[in-house]
Amino acid sequence: MGELKLMKGNEALAEAAIRAGADGYFGYPITPQSEVIEYLMAEKPFDRTGMVVLQAESEVASINMLYGGGGSGKKVMTSSSSPGISLMQEGISYLAGGEVPCVIANVVRGGPGLGDIQPAQSDYFQSVKGGGHGDYRLPCLAPASVQEMSDFVPVAFDLAFKYRTPVLIIADGLIGQMMEKVELFDQMPRLTDQEVIEKYPWATTGKPKGKERRILTSLDLDPHKLEKHNQHLHAKYNEIKENEVRYELIDTDDADYLFVAYGSSARICQKSVKLAREKGIKVGLLRIISLWPFASDVIKEFTAKGIKGFLSVEMSMGQMVEDIQLAVQGKTKVDHFGRVGGVIHSPEEVVEALEQKIIGG
Amino acid sequence: MAELSVQDIIKPENLVYEKTKLMTDKTLSYCPGCGHGTAHRLTMEVIEELGKENDTIGIAPVGCSVLAYEFMNIDMQQAAHGRAPAHATAVKRLWPNKVVFTYQGDGDLAAIGTAETIHACNRGEQIVIIFINNGIYGMTGGQMAPTTLPEMKTSTSPFGRDVASMGYPLKITELISNLPGVQYVSRQAVHSPAAARKAKRAIKKAFQNQIDNKPGLSFIEIVSNCNSGWKMTPNDSNEWMEENMFPYYPLGDIKVDGKLIEK
Ligand SMILES: Cc1ncc(C[n+]2csc(CCOP(=O)(O)OP(=O)(O)O)c2C)c(N)n1
């Protein structure tokens, strides 16, 4: 059993970065996730593992620092919240185009604009439908507990390097701020410089003697070559879709209806499932863990098995619901419920919405 | 007497000067007469002479020199417009024993990337910045740059730069030279053999500082021409540069060993 601690989600994320053997963290403060960099600065990870931590001048700088670090084969990470992640979008697009691995955590707050500092899930579209320019996708993991804030960090790094892509961890202010018991995984070793050089021959670590130099770029002025590059990226995204769909099924065996939710909303829905079942409504929960790649096939299977309806529960005006509708293709009822702007739905409200919009609707 | 052919001349014993092997054989994409090519070459000669070809990571900008990585025969990353110092910061911090530099134009370094430039300087990142100041946006077709001179005509200041409404040419090099994080600042040119020799000495000193682990950033501005953007022949552009750019951007060392040079 690993070390047990009572921690905030943001602190667990930071501690997990150190333990996952990250080489660098670059970030800029923003509520509700400033504890990440505060924790890292206080922990002196350079003394613990040799990990570098730097407060950048902006999110624009931090995301481009990730390109420098990830591009030279190091495990690098940043975290921010919605407005900061918006600022990073050009950089994320470059990272995707240049196939540079890194991990970006978004502890989402209410928007649009400066919005507020309360939890929200309104950055779904930005996360899974592009955000930045060009044809690219971003693997995106959504923790629903402080435990997962820790556990998903090494998973995200593995995905980032396996597929040479930026990976997003998308939490919300609630997961970031709440304290829970967390079992920390043991310290993983950082790769030595020599290991990095051997493991990542594409990384710009200084041209190896007698070998080809390495160039990391997202530019190709020849349209035919750029088309090929896009097709190559697309093939990689298809492989990710094939292998990396993550979800959890809760009380779905006998379910007539399904809640579909992620992050904090999924936690709330677990309670809603209990409340509904006490009333005799057979409802289960499909908890989405990877927002992209999305569990479309699972939804298709449930649809084929005759589920009577899906209620997408999100702290947004309805974003993920569109992906559910795409999977369902009009074959059964799909609707959305969610409070927004930092207001969090109660489990009772969610049951009521199921009754009104799906069962009675 | 038998006629002398080119082949008779190209012999090892006749060799007086050769292209550094750290420049690729790719034809430069720069307009004939442009200073970028010389600046590339001097930088690469320095890396070769310092024996650092296997330990250097360069960061290319967005601008005419976006393709620097095609010509510089070393490991390189291509940064988003203005963000090269952010790349370099992370590479150097994570690979402190490597030599790291950025190569940037004036739009890249002194407009969209001003924040990255100033903060990399202010943190004293142990990198080299090579800054090509040609007073214009070459790549996008000759628009006004932060460094465009007063009254200078560009496609976005067609009646000349009106400083009252368009601001003054930004002497970013003087600005950053005042920061304690900066070790060495020199302004050079590459339009004549004499200027190029001086520029090379300055570039070498900048890289030597980094290799010697001297604290802080070394910054080389190269005042250069953009004959296409300025709509002049290469020769005219060099004369115009001497007459107009050098008085506003005087050449020479500005800061050495962390100390400003008294003028
Ligand atoms: C975010 C962004 N904005 C604008 C551009 C368009 N752009 C490309 S190069 C450039 C100016 C480059 O000028 P400079 O840095 O002076 O370099 P030069 O071409 O003169 O060498 C601009 C505005 C871009 N590529 N990216």
Ligand code: SF4
């Ligand atoms: S446009 Fe200007 S800066 Fe660009 S290559 Fe031509 S002369 Fe050089």
